[in-house]
Amino acid sequence: LAKTTQPISMDSYEGQEVNITCSHNNIATNDYITWYQQFPSQGPRFIIQGYKTKVTNEVASLFIPADRKSSTLSLPRVSLSDTAVYYCLVGAPNTNAGKSTFGDGTTLTVKP
Amino acid sequence: EAEVAQSPRYKITEKSQAVAFWCDPISGHATLYWYRQILGQGPELLVQFQDESVVDDSQLPKDRFSAERLKGVDSTLKIQPAELGDSAMYLCASSSRDRGGYTFGSGTRLTVV
Numbered sequence: 243l244a245k246t247t248q249p250i251s252m253d254s255y256e257g258q259e260v261n262i263t264c265s266h267n268n269i270a271t272n273d274y275i276t277w278y279q280q281f282p283s284q285g286p287r288f289i290i291q292g293y294k295t296k297v298t299n300e301v302a303s304l305f306i307p308a309d310r311k312s313s314t315l316s317l318p319r320v321s322l323s324d325t326a327v328y329y330c331l332v333g334a335p336n337t338n339a340g341k342s343t344f345g346d347g348t349t350l351t352v353k354p
Numbered sequence: 355e356a357e358v359a360q361s362p363r364y365k366i367t368e369k370s371q372a373v374a375f376w377c378d379p380i381s382g383h384a385t386l387y388w389y390r391q392i393l394g395q396g397p398e399l400l401v402q403f404q405d406e407s408v409v410d411d412s413q414l415p416k417d418r419f420s421a422e423r424l425k426g427v428d429s430t431l432k433i434q435p436a437e438l439g440d441s442a443m444y445l446c447a448s449s450s451r452d453r454g455g456y457t458f459g460s461g462t463r464l465t466v467v
Contacts, residue, residue: 276455284456285445335454344396
């Protein structure tokens with residue numbers, strides 16, 4: 243089972259860069275790392291996915307070291323609207339989802 | 355952007371009653387998932403479908419929960435009888451082979467009284 247560990251909570255201020263790290267020591271060779279964002283009373287929203295090194299899209303970057311035992315989600319210049327819970331999920335795409343778990347996520351609070 | 359549709363948005367039911375949730379995944383997504391999310395916790399997988407077949411239902415409480423996806427498109431999750439501990443958000447998600455990650459619906463908030 244692909245288990246992940248994240249900080250329970252983080253605080254930041256508007257305009258700062260936020261880095262949230264996820265540990266996944268038992269990641270398997272064919273596992274990808276996916277991050278989701280969830281606002282209250284909504285379903286999680288896909289942010290970014292990667293396998294190794296660095297991935298960047300219009301909202302975030304994902305840094306994955308060579309050993310792949312951890313990953314860091316980087317949110318540039320956060321705003322109040324980035325206040326949400328962020329989940330790291332490890333698993334092989336389109337395989338048995340029961341082999342990867344969401345955990346309890348990281349609650350990011352962005353302050354003015 | 356295509357969305358996963360779920361209904362109802364909210365449901366209040368009495369203990370021991372039956373309740374059903376409906377999900378329509380993104381068109382063409384062969385894989386469909388039902389998750390349960392208790393307040394303050396991450397989503398927990400209940401059942402995964404590949405087309406109309408169940409891939410994983412190991413965490414589904416089969417004495418009271420059932421799920422079906424008869425034509426491999428939309429899906430229904432049923433609880434009978436509902437218990438107080440079933441109060442939670444029930445999320446449906448779907449995925450395709452050509453894009454990473456799941457697309458979630460907005461969920462059904464179930465309250466059992």
